[in-house]
Amino acid sequence: MEITFLGTSSGVPTRSRNVSSIVLRLPQRAECWLFDCGEGTQHQLLRSDIKTSQLTRIFITHMHGDHIFGLMGLLASCGLAGSAQQVDIYGPAGLEEYLWACCKYSYTNLTHRIRVHQVKPGVIFTDSDFTVSCLPLKHRVPAFGYRVQEKDRPGRFLVEKAKALGIPRGPIYGKLKQGQNVTLPDGRIIRGADICDPPEEGRKIAYCTDTVFCEEAITLAEDADLLIHEATFAHQDANLAFERLHSTSTMAAQVALAAKVRKLIISHFSPRYAPGNVLTLDNLKQEARAIFPQTKLAYDFFTYEVPRRRNSEQ
Protein backbone atom coordinates (compact mmCIF):
# COMPACT_ATOMS: atom_id res chain seq x y z
CA MET A 1 0.00 0.00 0.00
CA GLU A 2 1.69 3.10 -1.26
CA ILE A 3 0.28 6.60 -1.06
CA THR A 4 1.32 9.41 -3.41
CA PHE A 5 0.18 12.94 -2.79
CA LEU A 6 -0.84 14.67 -6.02
CA GLY A 7 -2.06 17.89 -4.42
CA THR A 8 -1.46 19.33 -0.96
CA SER A 9 -2.81 22.89 -1.10
CA SER A 10 -6.20 23.97 0.19
CA GLY A 11 -8.66 25.98 -1.88
CA VAL A 12 -6.39 27.16 -4.69
CA PRO A 13 -3.33 25.75 -6.41
CA THR A 14 0.01 27.46 -5.86
CA ARG A 15 3.12 27.25 -8.01
CA SER A 16 4.38 24.31 -5.95
CA ARG A 17 1.24 22.63 -4.62
CA ASN A 18 -1.84 21.52 -6.48
CA VAL A 19 -5.30 21.18 -4.95
CA SER A 20 -6.35 17.94 -3.26
CA SER A 21 -5.80 14.47 -4.60
CA ILE A 22 -4.01 11.39 -3.35
CA VAL A 23 -3.51 8.09 -5.04
CA LEU A 24 -3.29 4.71 -3.30
CA ARG A 25 -1.42 1.93 -5.06
CA LEU A 26 -2.71 -1.44 -3.98
CA PRO A 27 -0.23 -4.19 -3.16
CA GLN A 28 0.01 -7.14 -5.55
CA ARG A 29 -2.52 -5.69 -7.97
CA ALA A 30 -1.95 -3.36 -10.91
CA GLU A 31 -4.64 -1.14 -9.46
CA CYS A 32 -4.87 2.39 -8.09
CA TRP A 33 -7.52 4.20 -6.14
CA LEU A 34 -7.85 7.97 -6.04
CA PHE A 35 -9.07 10.03 -3.11
CA ASP A 36 -10.39 13.43 -4.19
CA CYS A 37 -9.68 14.90 -7.59
CA GLY A 38 -9.02 18.64 -7.64
CA GLU A 39 -8.42 20.46 -10.94
CA GLY A 40 -5.15 19.41 -12.52
CA THR A 41 -5.10 15.90 -11.04
CA GLN A 42 -4.72 14.39 -14.52
CA HIS A 43 -1.78 16.74 -15.11
CA GLN A 44 -0.16 15.57 -11.87
CA LEU A 45 -0.71 11.94 -12.86
CA LEU A 46 1.07 12.70 -16.15
CA ARG A 47 4.07 13.88 -14.14
CA SER A 48 4.04 10.76 -11.95
CA ASP A 49 4.71 7.13 -12.82
CA ILE A 50 1.09 6.16 -12.17
CA LYS A 51 -0.92 4.89 -15.10
CA THR A 52 -4.48 6.16 -15.37
CA SER A 53 -5.36 2.82 -16.98
CA GLN A 54 -4.88 1.29 -13.50
CA LEU A 55 -7.43 3.60 -11.91
CA THR A 56 -10.45 1.60 -10.77
CA ARG A 57 -12.03 3.55 -7.89
CA ILE A 58 -12.30 7.20 -6.92
CA PHE A 59 -13.45 8.31 -3.48
CA ILE A 60 -14.66 11.89 -3.07
CA THR A 61 -14.79 13.44 0.39
CA HIS A 62 -17.02 16.41 -0.40
CA MET A 63 -18.25 18.56 -3.25
CA HIS A 64 -16.07 21.65 -2.91
CA GLY A 65 -14.37 22.55 -6.17
CA ASP A 66 -10.82 22.01 -4.98
CA HIS A 67 -11.74 18.35 -4.44
CA ILE A 68 -13.80 17.63 -7.57
CA PHE A 69 -13.03 20.01 -10.45
CA GLY A 70 -10.47 17.59 -11.91
CA LEU A 71 -12.89 14.67 -12.16
CA MET A 72 -14.45 15.41 -15.54
CA GLY A 73 -11.14 16.12 -17.25
CA LEU A 74 -9.56 12.97 -15.86
CA LEU A 75 -12.50 10.76 -16.80
CA ALA A 76 -12.79 12.30 -20.27
CA SER A 77 -9.05 11.88 -20.88
CA CYS A 78 -9.15 8.26 -19.75
CA GLY A 79 -11.82 7.75 -22.40
CA LEU A 80 -9.85 9.51 -25.12
CA ALA A 81 -6.82 7.43 -24.22
CA GLY A 82 -8.90 4.39 -25.10
CA SER A 83 -9.20 2.96 -21.61
CA ALA A 84 -12.32 0.86 -21.64
CA GLN A 85 -12.30 -0.08 -17.97
CA GLN A 86 -15.06 1.04 -15.68
CA VAL A 87 -14.37 3.38 -12.81
CA ASP A 88 -16.43 3.23 -9.62
CA ILE A 89 -16.84 6.63 -8.01
CA TYR A 90 -17.94 7.08 -4.40
CA GLY A 91 -19.03 10.29 -2.76
CA PRO A 92 -21.73 12.39 -1.17
CA ALA A 93 -25.16 13.33 -2.51
CA GLY A 94 -24.94 15.55 -5.57
CA LEU A 95 -21.85 13.88 -7.02
CA GLU A 96 -23.78 11.81 -9.53
CA GLU A 97 -25.99 14.73 -10.60
CA TYR A 98 -22.89 16.92 -10.95
CA LEU A 99 -21.14 14.41 -13.20
CA TRP A 100 -24.15 13.82 -15.43
CA ALA A 101 -24.77 17.58 -15.75
CA CYS A 102 -21.14 18.08 -16.81
CA CYS A 103 -21.44 15.20 -19.27
CA LYS A 104 -24.59 16.64 -20.76
CA TYR A 105 -23.31 20.17 -21.35
CA SER A 106 -19.84 19.10 -22.49
CA TYR A 107 -21.09 16.32 -24.79
CA THR A 108 -19.00 13.79 -22.87
CA ASN A 109 -20.19 10.21 -22.95
CA LEU A 110 -19.25 8.39 -19.74
CA THR A 111 -22.40 6.26 -19.61
CA HIS A 112 -20.65 2.92 -19.75
CA ARG A 113 -17.47 3.99 -18.07
CA ILE A 114 -18.46 5.25 -14.65
CA ARG A 115 -20.69 3.98 -11.87
CA VAL A 116 -21.43 6.48 -9.12
CA HIS A 117 -22.19 5.38 -5.57
CA GLN A 118 -23.64 7.73 -2.99
CA VAL A 119 -21.97 6.89 0.31
CA LYS A 120 -23.59 6.44 3.69
CA PRO A 121 -21.76 5.97 7.00
CA GLY A 122 -20.42 2.42 7.29
CA VAL A 123 -18.83 -0.04 4.93
CA ILE A 124 -19.09 1.14 1.34
CA PHE A 125 -16.90 -1.41 -0.42
CA THR A 126 -15.38 -4.77 0.30
CA ASP A 127 -13.61 -7.47 -1.68
CA SER A 128 -11.28 -10.34 -0.86
CA ASP A 129 -8.46 -8.00 0.19
CA PHE A 130 -9.90 -4.68 1.34
CA THR A 131 -12.74 -3.02 3.16
CA VAL A 132 -13.48 0.68 2.73
CA SER A 133 -15.72 2.47 5.18
CA CYS A 134 -16.64 6.09 5.75
CA LEU A 135 -18.01 8.41 8.41
CA PRO A 136 -19.26 11.99 8.20
CA LEU A 137 -16.81 14.70 9.17
CA LYS A 138 -17.59 18.23 10.35
CA HIS A 139 -17.32 20.74 7.51
CA ARG A 140 -19.45 23.51 5.97
CA VAL A 141 -20.93 21.02 3.49
CA PRO A 142 -21.49 17.26 3.84
CA ALA A 143 -18.03 15.65 3.97
CA PHE A 144 -16.87 12.09 4.56
CA GLY A 145 -13.62 10.65 5.84
CA TYR A 146 -12.54 7.26 4.53
CA ARG A 147 -10.85 4.25 6.11
CA VAL A 148 -9.21 1.58 3.98
CA GLN A 149 -8.53 -1.66 5.79
CA GLU A 150 -6.49 -4.42 4.28
CA LYS A 151 -7.77 -7.80 5.38
CA ASP A 152 -5.56 -9.96 7.62
CA ARG A 153 -3.78 -12.66 5.67
CA PRO A 154 -2.88 -16.14 6.94
CA GLY A 155 0.84 -16.55 7.54
CA ARG A 156 3.02 -18.27 4.94
CA PHE A 157 2.67 -22.08 5.02
CA LEU A 158 6.05 -23.60 5.94
CA VAL A 159 6.11 -26.44 3.44
CA GLU A 160 9.64 -27.58 4.34
CA LYS A 161 8.62 -27.92 7.97
CA ALA A 162 5.54 -29.93 6.98
CA LYS A 163 7.71 -32.25 4.87
CA ALA A 164 10.23 -32.68 7.69
CA LEU A 165 7.41 -33.69 10.03
CA GLY A 166 6.32 -36.26 7.45
CA ILE A 167 2.87 -34.74 6.97
CA PRO A 168 1.36 -36.25 3.85
CA ARG A 169 0.59 -33.82 0.98
CA GLY A 170 -3.05 -33.27 0.07
CA PRO A 171 -6.10 -31.80 1.76
CA ILE A 172 -4.29 -31.76 5.11
CA TYR A 173 -1.97 -29.03 3.82
CA GLY A 174 -5.02 -26.90 3.02
CA LYS A 175 -6.44 -27.27 6.53
CA LEU A 176 -3.11 -26.45 8.16
CA LYS A 177 -2.71 -23.39 5.87
CA GLN A 178 -5.99 -22.12 7.24
CA GLY A 179 -4.64 -22.48 10.79
CA GLN A 180 -6.74 -25.53 11.67
CA ASN A 181 -5.46 -28.36 13.85
CA VAL A 182 -5.27 -31.76 12.15
CA THR A 183 -5.00 -35.33 13.43
CA LEU A 184 -2.69 -37.36 11.18
CA PRO A 185 -3.37 -41.04 10.25
CA ASP A 186 -0.55 -41.96 12.67
CA GLY A 187 -2.39 -40.24 15.52
CA ARG A 188 -0.18 -37.16 15.87
CA ILE A 189 -2.03 -33.88 16.31
CA ILE A 190 -0.51 -31.02 14.30
CA ARG A 191 -1.41 -27.41 15.04
CA GLY A 192 -1.78 -25.22 11.96
CA ALA A 193 -0.14 -22.34 13.85
CA ASP A 194 3.04 -24.47 14.16
CA ILE A 195 3.32 -25.01 10.39
CA CYS A 196 2.60 -21.39 9.38
CA ASP A 197 4.21 -18.01 9.96
CA PRO A 198 2.05 -15.82 12.16
CA PRO A 199 -0.83 -14.20 10.26
CA GLU A 200 -0.08 -10.88 8.60
CA GLU A 201 -2.20 -8.14 10.04
CA GLY A 202 -3.80 -5.99 7.36
CA ARG A 203 -2.79 -2.37 7.18
CA LYS A 204 -5.22 0.47 7.88
CA ILE A 205 -5.27 3.94 6.39
CA ALA A 206 -7.58 6.82 7.26
CA TYR A 207 -8.10 9.94 5.13
CA CYS A 208 -9.83 12.84 6.87
CA THR A 209 -10.48 16.07 4.94
CA ASP A 210 -12.10 18.65 5.08
CA THR A 211 -13.03 18.88 8.74
CA VAL A 212 -12.58 20.65 12.01
CA PHE A 213 -11.57 18.35 14.94
CA CYS A 214 -14.24 15.67 15.34
CA GLU A 215 -14.75 12.33 17.07
CA GLU A 216 -15.59 10.61 13.79
CA ALA A 217 -12.06 11.26 12.53
CA ILE A 218 -10.73 9.48 15.63
CA THR A 219 -13.05 6.52 15.00
CA LEU A 220 -11.94 6.30 11.35
CA ALA A 221 -8.28 6.47 12.35
CA GLU A 222 -8.49 4.02 15.28
CA ASP A 223 -5.24 2.03 15.43
CA ALA A 224 -4.41 2.99 11.81
CA ASP A 225 -0.97 2.53 10.32
CA LEU A 226 -1.38 5.89 8.60
CA LEU A 227 -3.66 8.83 9.17
CA ILE A 228 -3.78 11.51 6.51
CA HIS A 229 -5.49 14.50 8.09
CA GLU A 230 -6.01 17.99 6.82
CA ALA A 231 -4.20 20.82 8.63
CA THR A 232 -5.29 23.92 6.77
CA PHE A 233 -4.24 26.30 9.54
CA ALA A 234 -1.56 26.87 12.12
CA HIS A 235 -2.52 26.65 15.78
CA GLN A 236 -2.60 30.42 16.24
CA ASP A 237 -5.14 30.70 13.42
CA ALA A 238 -7.54 28.36 15.22
CA ASN A 239 -10.23 31.04 15.02
CA LEU A 240 -10.17 30.67 11.22
CA ALA A 241 -10.29 26.88 11.56
CA PHE A 242 -13.42 27.04 13.73
CA GLU A 243 -15.01 29.66 11.50
CA ARG A 244 -14.43 27.71 8.27
CA LEU A 245 -14.63 24.24 9.81
CA HIS A 246 -11.10 23.26 8.95
CA SER A 247 -8.37 21.83 11.18
CA THR A 248 -5.24 23.25 12.68
CA SER A 249 -2.00 21.29 12.82
CA THR A 250 -2.69 20.62 16.50
CA MET A 251 -6.20 19.30 15.89
CA ALA A 252 -4.79 16.82 13.36
CA ALA A 253 -2.17 15.73 15.89
CA GLN A 254 -4.79 15.33 18.61
CA VAL A 255 -6.80 13.04 16.35
CA ALA A 256 -3.66 10.99 15.64
CA LEU A 257 -2.85 10.75 19.35
CA ALA A 258 -6.37 9.83 20.43
CA ALA A 259 -6.66 7.20 17.67
CA LYS A 260 -3.23 5.72 18.53
CA VAL A 261 -2.12 5.72 14.91
CA ARG A 262 1.43 4.86 13.91
CA LYS A 263 2.03 7.74 11.51
CA LEU A 264 0.35 11.06 10.75
CA ILE A 265 0.78 12.93 7.48
CA ILE A 266 -0.76 16.39 7.41
CA SER A 267 -1.76 18.10 4.17
CA HIS A 268 -4.25 20.60 2.63
CA PHE A 269 -2.27 23.63 3.72
CA SER A 270 -3.46 27.19 3.34
CA PRO A 271 -1.25 29.10 0.86
CA ARG A 272 -0.77 31.71 3.63
CA TYR A 273 2.05 29.56 5.09
CA ALA A 274 4.21 29.71 1.98
CA PRO A 275 7.94 30.19 2.58
CA GLY A 276 8.84 33.74 3.56
CA ASN A 277 5.67 34.42 5.52
CA VAL A 278 5.53 35.01 9.28
CA LEU A 279 4.29 31.48 9.86
CA THR A 280 5.41 28.69 7.54
CA LEU A 281 4.75 24.99 7.28
CA ASP A 282 7.73 24.39 9.57
CA ASN A 283 5.66 25.93 12.32
CA LEU A 284 2.75 23.64 11.55
CA LYS A 285 5.08 20.65 11.65
CA GLN A 286 6.55 21.65 15.01
CA GLU A 287 3.10 22.29 16.47
CA ALA A 288 1.88 18.87 15.36
CA ARG A 289 5.02 17.04 16.50
CA ALA A 290 4.80 18.58 19.97
CA ILE A 291 1.62 16.53 20.35
CA PHE A 292 2.29 13.63 17.99
CA PRO A 293 5.98 13.14 17.15
CA GLN A 294 5.39 10.72 14.24
CA THR A 295 4.11 13.51 12.02
CA LYS A 296 5.18 14.24 8.48
CA LEU A 297 4.26 17.11 6.16
CA ALA A 298 2.93 16.19 2.75
CA TYR A 299 4.22 17.78 -0.43
CA ASP A 300 3.24 17.16 -4.05
CA PHE A 301 4.52 13.78 -5.30
CA PHE A 302 5.56 12.71 -1.79
CA THR A 303 5.23 8.93 -1.77
CA TYR A 304 4.86 6.88 1.38
CA GLU A 305 4.86 3.09 1.51
CA VAL A 306 2.77 2.02 4.47
CA PRO A 307 4.92 -0.59 6.23
CA ARG A 308 3.55 -3.90 7.49
CA ARG A 309 3.76 -4.34 11.23
CA ARG A 310 6.39 -6.79 12.29
CA ASN A 311 4.95 -9.73 14.21
CA SER A 312 6.49 -8.56 17.45
CA GLU A 313 4.46 -5.36 17.13
CA GLN A 314 1.13 -7.04 16.70
Place this chain on the structure above:
Amino acid sequence: MEITFLGTSSGVPTRSRNVSSIVLRLPQRAECWLFDCGEGTQHQLLRSDIKTSQLTRIFITHMHGDHIFGLMGLLASCGLAGSAQQVDIYGPAGLEEYLWACCKYSYTNLTHRIRVHQVKPGVIFTDSDFTVSCLPLKHRVPAFGYRVQEKDRPGRFLVEKAKALGIPRGPIYGKLKQGQNVTLPDGRIIRGADICDPPEEGRKIAYCTDTVFCEEAITLAEDADLLIHEATFAHQDANLAFERLHSTSTMAAQVALAAKVRKLIISHFSPRYAPGNVLTLDNLKQEARAIFPQTKLAYDFFTYEVPRRRNSEQ
Protein backbone atom coordinates in the same frame (compact mmCIF):
# COMPACT_ATOMS: atom_id res chain seq x y z
CA MET B 1 -2.31 43.54 -28.28
CA GLU B 2 -0.30 40.64 -27.03
CA ILE B 3 -1.33 37.01 -27.24
CA THR B 4 0.00 34.34 -24.87
CA PHE B 5 -0.76 30.69 -25.50
CA LEU B 6 -1.59 28.87 -22.27
CA GLY B 7 -2.47 25.55 -23.87
CA THR B 8 -1.74 24.18 -27.33
CA SER B 9 -2.72 20.50 -27.18
CA SER B 10 -5.98 19.08 -28.47
CA GLY B 11 -8.19 16.82 -26.39
CA VAL B 12 -5.83 15.89 -23.59
CA PRO B 13 -2.92 17.60 -21.88
CA THR B 14 0.57 16.26 -22.43
CA ARG B 15 3.64 16.78 -20.29
CA SER B 16 4.60 19.84 -22.35
CA ARG B 17 1.29 21.18 -23.68
CA ASN B 18 -1.88 21.96 -21.80
CA VAL B 19 -5.36 21.96 -23.32
CA SER B 20 -6.74 25.07 -25.02
CA SER B 21 -6.56 28.57 -23.69
CA ILE B 22 -5.08 31.81 -24.94
CA VAL B 23 -4.93 35.16 -23.23
CA LEU B 24 -5.06 38.53 -24.98
CA ARG B 25 -3.49 41.47 -23.21
CA LEU B 26 -5.13 44.70 -24.30
CA PRO B 27 -2.96 47.69 -25.12
CA GLN B 28 -3.01 50.64 -22.72
CA ARG B 29 -5.37 48.93 -20.31
CA ALA B 30 -4.56 46.71 -17.36
CA GLU B 31 -6.99 44.22 -18.80
CA CYS B 32 -6.86 40.67 -20.18
CA TRP B 33 -9.31 38.58 -22.14
CA LEU B 34 -9.26 34.81 -22.23
CA PHE B 35 -10.26 32.64 -25.17
CA ASP B 36 -11.22 29.13 -24.07
CA CYS B 37 -10.36 27.74 -20.68
CA GLY B 38 -9.31 24.10 -20.62
CA GLU B 39 -8.52 22.35 -17.35
CA GLY B 40 -5.38 23.73 -15.76
CA THR B 41 -5.70 27.21 -17.24
CA GLN B 42 -5.47 28.74 -13.77
CA HIS B 43 -2.30 26.72 -13.18
CA GLN B 44 -0.81 28.05 -16.42
CA LEU B 45 -1.73 31.61 -15.43
CA LEU B 46 0.12 31.05 -12.14
CA ARG B 47 3.21 30.18 -14.16
CA SER B 48 2.87 33.27 -16.37
CA ASP B 49 3.16 36.96 -15.48
CA ILE B 50 -0.54 37.55 -16.14
CA LYS B 51 -2.67 38.61 -13.19
CA THR B 52 -6.08 36.96 -12.92
CA SER B 53 -7.27 40.20 -11.31
CA GLN B 54 -6.98 41.78 -14.79
CA LEU B 55 -9.28 39.22 -16.37
CA THR B 56 -12.50 40.89 -17.49
CA ARG B 57 -13.86 38.78 -20.37
CA ILE B 58 -13.75 35.11 -21.35
CA PHE B 59 -14.79 33.91 -24.79
CA ILE B 60 -15.63 30.21 -25.18
CA THR B 61 -15.61 28.65 -28.65
CA HIS B 62 -17.54 25.48 -27.85
CA MET B 63 -18.51 23.21 -25.00
CA HIS B 64 -16.02 20.36 -25.34
CA GLY B 65 -14.23 19.64 -22.08
CA ASP B 66 -10.76 20.54 -23.29
CA HIS B 67 -12.06 24.09 -23.83
CA ILE B 68 -14.18 24.60 -20.68
CA PHE B 69 -13.15 22.31 -17.82
CA GLY B 70 -10.86 24.98 -16.36
CA LEU B 71 -13.58 27.64 -16.11
CA MET B 72 -15.04 26.73 -12.73
CA GLY B 73 -11.66 26.38 -11.02
CA LEU B 74 -10.41 29.67 -12.41
CA LEU B 75 -13.57 31.57 -11.47
CA ALA B 76 -13.69 30.00 -7.99
CA SER B 77 -10.02 30.80 -7.38
CA CYS B 78 -10.49 34.40 -8.52
CA GLY B 79 -13.19 34.62 -5.87
CA LEU B 80 -11.05 33.08 -3.14
CA ALA B 81 -8.25 35.48 -4.05
CA GLY B 82 -10.63 38.28 -3.16
CA SER B 83 -11.07 39.67 -6.65
CA ALA B 84 -14.40 41.45 -6.62
CA GLN B 85 -14.51 42.37 -10.29
CA GLN B 86 -17.14 40.96 -12.58
CA VAL B 87 -16.20 38.71 -15.45
CA ASP B 88 -18.27 38.64 -18.64
CA ILE B 89 -18.32 35.20 -20.24
CA TYR B 90 -19.38 34.66 -23.85
CA GLY B 91 -20.14 31.34 -25.47
CA PRO B 92 -22.63 28.98 -27.06
CA ALA B 93 -25.93 27.69 -25.72
CA GLY B 94 -25.47 25.51 -22.66
CA LEU B 95 -22.58 27.49 -21.21
CA GLU B 96 -24.70 29.36 -18.70
CA GLU B 97 -26.59 26.22 -17.63
CA TYR B 98 -23.29 24.35 -17.28
CA LEU B 99 -21.79 27.03 -15.04
CA TRP B 100 -24.84 27.30 -12.79
CA ALA B 101 -25.07 23.50 -12.49
CA CYS B 102 -21.41 23.37 -11.43
CA CYS B 103 -22.00 26.23 -8.97
CA LYS B 104 -24.98 24.46 -7.48
CA TYR B 105 -23.34 21.09 -6.90
CA SER B 106 -19.99 22.50 -5.76
CA TYR B 107 -21.51 25.13 -3.47
CA THR B 108 -19.70 27.88 -5.38
CA ASN B 109 -21.26 31.31 -5.30
CA LEU B 110 -20.52 33.20 -8.50
CA THR B 111 -23.86 35.01 -8.63
CA HIS B 112 -22.48 38.53 -8.49
CA ARG B 113 -19.21 37.79 -10.19
CA ILE B 114 -20.07 36.42 -13.61
CA ARG B 115 -22.42 37.46 -16.37
CA VAL B 116 -22.92 34.88 -19.10
CA HIS B 117 -23.80 35.91 -22.66
CA GLN B 118 -24.99 33.41 -25.24
CA VAL B 119 -23.43 34.44 -28.53
CA LYS B 120 -25.10 34.71 -31.93
CA PRO B 121 -23.34 35.35 -35.23
CA GLY B 122 -22.38 39.02 -35.52
CA VAL B 123 -21.05 41.66 -33.14
CA ILE B 124 -21.17 40.44 -29.57
CA PHE B 125 -19.26 43.19 -27.80
CA THR B 126 -18.09 46.69 -28.52
CA ASP B 127 -16.61 49.54 -26.53
CA SER B 128 -14.58 52.66 -27.36
CA ASP B 129 -11.54 50.64 -28.43
CA PHE B 130 -12.63 47.18 -29.58
CA THR B 131 -15.28 45.23 -31.40
CA VAL B 132 -15.65 41.48 -30.98
CA SER B 133 -17.69 39.47 -33.42
CA CYS B 134 -18.24 35.77 -33.99
CA LEU B 135 -19.37 33.33 -36.64
CA PRO B 136 -20.24 29.64 -36.45
CA LEU B 137 -17.52 27.19 -37.42
CA LYS B 138 -17.94 23.61 -38.59
CA HIS B 139 -17.40 21.12 -35.76
CA ARG B 140 -19.21 18.16 -34.21
CA VAL B 141 -20.94 20.48 -31.73
CA PRO B 142 -21.88 24.16 -32.10
CA ALA B 143 -18.61 26.12 -32.22
CA PHE B 144 -17.84 29.78 -32.81
CA GLY B 145 -14.77 31.56 -34.10
CA TYR B 146 -14.03 35.04 -32.78
CA ARG B 147 -12.66 38.21 -34.36
CA VAL B 148 -11.30 41.03 -32.24
CA GLN B 149 -10.97 44.30 -34.06
CA GLU B 150 -9.23 47.27 -32.53
CA LYS B 151 -10.85 50.52 -33.62
CA ASP B 152 -8.87 52.87 -35.83
CA ARG B 153 -7.40 55.72 -33.86
CA PRO B 154 -6.87 59.28 -35.07
CA GLY B 155 -3.21 60.05 -35.66
CA ARG B 156 -1.22 61.90 -33.03
CA PHE B 157 -1.97 65.66 -33.00
CA LEU B 158 1.20 67.58 -33.92
CA VAL B 159 0.99 70.35 -31.33
CA GLU B 160 4.37 71.88 -32.28
CA LYS B 161 3.29 72.18 -35.89
CA ALA B 162 0.02 73.80 -34.80
CA LYS B 163 1.94 76.30 -32.68
CA ALA B 164 4.36 77.08 -35.52
CA LEU B 165 1.41 77.84 -37.78
CA GLY B 166 0.10 80.24 -35.15
CA ILE B 167 -3.16 78.33 -34.64
CA PRO B 168 -4.77 79.61 -31.46
CA ARG B 169 -5.26 77.04 -28.66
CA GLY B 170 -8.78 76.06 -27.70
CA PRO B 171 -11.70 74.30 -29.39
CA ILE B 172 -9.97 74.58 -32.79
CA TYR B 173 -7.33 72.06 -31.58
CA GLY B 174 -10.11 69.58 -30.79
CA LYS B 175 -11.62 69.87 -34.27
CA LEU B 176 -8.24 69.45 -35.95
CA LYS B 177 -7.47 66.41 -33.76
CA GLN B 178 -10.63 64.82 -35.10
CA GLY B 179 -9.37 65.40 -38.64
CA GLN B 180 -11.80 68.23 -39.43
CA ASN B 181 -10.88 71.23 -41.57
CA VAL B 182 -11.04 74.56 -39.78
CA THR B 183 -11.15 78.21 -40.98
CA LEU B 184 -9.03 80.40 -38.72
CA PRO B 185 -10.07 83.96 -37.68
CA ASP B 186 -7.41 85.26 -40.12
CA GLY B 187 -9.09 83.43 -43.00
CA ARG B 188 -6.60 80.61 -43.45
CA ILE B 189 -8.09 77.13 -43.94
CA ILE B 190 -6.24 74.41 -42.01
CA ARG B 191 -6.75 70.72 -42.84
CA GLY B 192 -6.84 68.44 -39.82
CA ALA B 193 -4.93 65.83 -41.79
CA ASP B 194 -2.00 68.24 -42.09
CA ILE B 195 -1.73 68.74 -38.31
CA CYS B 196 -2.01 65.05 -37.37
CA ASP B 197 -0.06 61.90 -38.06
CA PRO B 198 -1.99 59.54 -40.31
CA PRO B 199 -4.68 57.60 -38.44
CA GLU B 200 -3.55 54.37 -36.84
CA GLU B 201 -5.37 51.43 -38.29
CA GLY B 202 -6.72 49.11 -35.62
CA ARG B 203 -5.34 45.61 -35.45
CA LYS B 204 -7.46 42.56 -36.14
CA ILE B 205 -7.15 39.09 -34.67
CA ALA B 206 -9.15 35.98 -35.51
CA TYR B 207 -9.34 32.83 -33.40
CA CYS B 208 -10.76 29.76 -35.13
CA THR B 209 -11.06 26.48 -33.20
CA ASP B 210 -12.40 23.74 -33.35
CA THR B 211 -13.32 23.42 -37.00
CA VAL B 212 -12.70 21.73 -40.28
CA PHE B 213 -11.94 24.11 -43.20
CA CYS B 214 -14.88 26.50 -43.61
CA GLU B 215 -15.73 29.77 -45.32
CA GLU B 216 -16.75 31.39 -42.04
CA ALA B 217 -13.17 31.11 -40.80
CA ILE B 218 -12.03 33.02 -43.88
CA THR B 219 -14.64 35.71 -43.24
CA LEU B 220 -13.56 36.04 -39.61
CA ALA B 221 -9.90 36.26 -40.61
CA GLU B 222 -10.37 38.68 -43.54
CA ASP B 223 -7.33 41.00 -43.69
CA ALA B 224 -6.40 40.12 -40.09
CA ASP B 225 -3.02 40.93 -38.61
CA LEU B 226 -3.08 37.57 -36.89
CA LEU B 227 -5.04 34.39 -37.44
CA ILE B 228 -4.88 31.71 -34.79
CA HIS B 229 -6.27 28.57 -36.36
CA GLU B 230 -6.41 25.03 -35.10
CA ALA B 231 -4.33 22.40 -36.91
CA THR B 232 -5.09 19.21 -35.05
CA PHE B 233 -3.81 16.96 -37.83
CA ALA B 234 -1.08 16.66 -40.43
CA HIS B 235 -2.07 16.79 -44.07
CA GLN B 236 -1.77 13.04 -44.53
CA ASP B 237 -4.25 12.48 -41.70
CA ALA B 238 -6.90 14.56 -43.49
CA ASN B 239 -9.30 11.63 -43.29
CA LEU B 240 -9.25 11.99 -39.49
CA ALA B 241 -9.78 15.74 -39.82
CA PHE B 242 -12.88 15.26 -41.99
CA GLU B 243 -14.17 12.50 -39.76
CA ARG B 244 -13.79 14.49 -36.53
CA LEU B 245 -14.35 17.93 -38.07
CA HIS B 246 -10.94 19.26 -37.21
CA SER B 247 -8.38 20.97 -39.45
CA THR B 248 -5.12 19.88 -40.95
CA SER B 249 -2.11 22.17 -41.10
CA THR B 250 -2.88 22.76 -44.78
CA MET B 251 -6.50 23.72 -44.16
CA ALA B 252 -5.34 26.32 -41.64
CA ALA B 253 -2.86 27.68 -44.17
CA GLN B 254 -5.53 27.81 -46.88
CA VAL B 255 -7.75 29.89 -44.62
CA ALA B 256 -4.84 32.25 -43.92
CA LEU B 257 -4.06 32.57 -47.62
CA ALA B 258 -7.66 33.13 -48.69
CA ALA B 259 -8.23 35.70 -45.94
CA LYS B 260 -4.98 37.53 -46.80
CA VAL B 261 -3.85 37.64 -43.18
CA ARG B 262 -0.42 38.87 -42.20
CA LYS B 263 0.49 36.07 -39.79
CA LEU B 264 -0.83 32.59 -39.02
CA ILE B 265 -0.19 30.78 -35.77
CA ILE B 266 -1.37 27.17 -35.70
CA SER B 267 -2.17 25.37 -32.46
CA HIS B 268 -4.39 22.63 -30.91
CA PHE B 269 -2.11 19.81 -32.00
CA SER B 270 -2.91 16.16 -31.62
CA PRO B 271 -0.52 14.50 -29.16
CA ARG B 272 0.23 11.96 -31.92
CA TYR B 273 2.80 14.38 -33.38
CA ALA B 274 4.98 14.45 -30.27
CA PRO B 275 8.74 14.35 -30.88
CA GLY B 276 9.99 10.93 -31.88
CA ASN B 277 6.90 9.93 -33.82
CA VAL B 278 6.81 9.31 -37.58
CA LEU B 279 5.21 12.69 -38.16
CA THR B 280 6.06 15.57 -35.85
CA LEU B 281 5.02 19.20 -35.58
CA ASP B 282 7.91 20.11 -37.87
CA ASN B 283 6.00 18.36 -40.63
CA LEU B 284 2.86 20.33 -39.85
CA LYS B 285 4.88 23.56 -39.94
CA GLN B 286 6.43 22.71 -43.30
CA GLU B 287 3.07 21.71 -44.76
CA ALA B 288 1.49 24.98 -43.66
CA ARG B 289 4.43 27.12 -44.79
CA ALA B 290 4.36 25.58 -48.25
CA ILE B 291 0.98 27.28 -48.64
CA PHE B 292 1.34 30.24 -46.28
CA PRO B 293 4.96 31.10 -45.45
CA GLN B 294 4.13 33.45 -42.55
CA THR B 295 3.15 30.55 -40.31
CA LYS B 296 4.31 29.92 -36.77
CA LEU B 297 3.70 26.98 -34.46
CA ALA B 298 2.29 27.77 -31.05
CA TYR B 299 3.75 26.32 -27.86
CA ASP B 300 2.72 26.83 -24.27
CA PHE B 301 3.66 30.32 -23.00
CA PHE B 302 4.57 31.49 -26.52
CA THR B 303 3.84 35.21 -26.54
CA TYR B 304 3.24 37.21 -29.69
CA GLU B 305 2.85 40.98 -29.78
CA VAL B 306 0.66 41.84 -32.76
CA PRO B 307 2.53 44.66 -34.52
CA ARG B 308 0.82 47.79 -35.77
CA ARG B 309 0.96 48.26 -39.51
CA ARG B 310 3.32 50.99 -40.56
CA ASN B 311 1.55 53.77 -42.44
CA SER B 312 3.20 52.79 -45.70
CA GLU B 313 1.49 49.42 -45.40
CA GLN B 314 -1.98 50.77 -44.93
